[in-house]
């Protein structure tokens with residue numbers, strides 16, 4: 001049996017951080033969705049495979065063009081492509097860190113993924129962007145630690161953005177959703193922000 005989706009909204013002035021799950025990012029209607037890509041940008045498993053399957057070949061063609069121009073995408077950076085058949089207008093591809101114990105700069109790289117993806121969305125003058133749980137699948141980043149880094153870095157970038165008004169995390173399974181809501185609750189409590197569950 002599937003759990004029915006829930007949403008936790010954290011209001012930050014005229015901006016909102018939404019934690020949603022269980023959910024499928026390929027079905028999101030935000031202006032952009034973020035892909036947890038690998039440096040080759042040539043598609044892979046997990047959320048990357050799901051995005052390319054649902055969006056069709058236009059996304060991969062745009063990725064080839066980018067790799068031809070700039071080479072492999074380093075971890076922590078982000079680039080935008082069109083979104084093919086998806087409801088979103090853009091896919092923002094970012095490369096998360098591979099977990100190797102936490103002492104190799106993984107938190108800084110993961111924070112950079114969120115900061116750079118929101119910066120790219122802001123440059124495109126987009127209002128909303130949805131993230132998956134970057135690095136927590138094949139790349140092995142422990143979800144409790146990844147959620148804290150993801151939420152705090154995304155909230156900070158949202159605060160500093162000019163156009164982006166909504167950052168949404170779309171978590172594929174209930175356990176990941178629970179971890180991200182813990183991180184969001186901790187952030188809201190520490191900054192006295194308003195929180196609403198299932199508004």
Ligand code: ADP
Pocket residue numbers: 023024025026036037045046047048050096132133134135136137138139140141170171172173176
């Ligand atoms: P990484 O290589 O960065 O670890 P993965 O794609 O292996 O990326 O996993 C990242 C997260 O994306 C995992 O929590 C996985 O369950 C989740 N995921 C997989 N498919 C989807 C999807 N369609 N929508 C949202 N999240 C997804």
